[in-house]
Amino acid sequence: SIVEDKNKNIWIGTSNGNLFRYERESNSFxxxxxxxxxxxxxxxxxxxxxxxDQDNNLWVGTDSGxxxxxxxxxxxxHFSHDPSDSNSLLDNRIxxxxxxQHGQILIGxxxxxxxxxxxxxxxxxxITFDANxxxxxxxxxxxxxxxxxxxxxxxxxxDQNGGYWIG
Numbered sequence: 001s002i003v004e005d006k007n008k009n010i011w012i013g014t015s016n017g018n019l020f021r022y023e024r025e026s027n028s029f030x031x032x033x034x035x036x037x038x039x040x041x042x043x044x045x046x047x048x049x050x051x052x053d054q055d056n057n058l059w060v061g062t063d064s065g066x067x068x069x070x071x072x073x074x075x076x077x078h079f080s081h082d083p084s085d086s087n088s089l090l091d092n093r094i095x096x097x098x099x100x101q102h103g104q105i106l107i108g109x110x111x112x113x114x115x116x117x118x119x120x121x122x123x124x125x126x127i128t129f130d131a132n133x134x135x136x137x138x139x140x141x142x143x144x145x146x147x148x149x150x151x152x153x154x155x156x157x158x159d160q161n162g163g164y165w166i167g
Contacts, residue, residue, distance in 0.1 A: 108153025
């Protein structure tokens with residue numbers, strides 16, 4: 001995955017878990033190791049999605065969870081599945097990332113997981129299908145098993161009218 005930040009740096013994530021920043025001014029590449037302040041470096045098995053949000057944070061979607069990297073402060077936050085937390089990621093394999101018009105981060109995972117992270121209150125919320133409110137936003141569901149037991153969220157998009165498209 002490749003994305004450009006507000007400082008015109010190019011960020012490159014590779015399938016073997018390497019993260020690089022290309023700085024145009026110095027015409028140089030830097031390999032980054034993401035390390036939260038309270039733990040060891042995060043082992044990134046594969047980086048498949050990168051997103052720069054409106055606050056110039058780099059979001060890194062990996063096979064081992066979701067990482068938020070504050071480009072200015074270099075602060076790192078790691079979000080992963082926790083069986084005891086119903087608002088943690090449903091699955092650590094990130095399959096889609098997007099930012100909506102409200103600055104929320106929309107996250108898809110391989111196990112039909114659709115999540116919304118609200119940076120205003122630092123809350124990660126699982127969004128699941130509710131039979132009582134089938135018109136509310138949720139991940140696609142299917143009665144038929146086509147490819148696996150868990151069809152995954154592969155695409156998240158918000159259109160110009162504010163509607164969400166989740167595939």
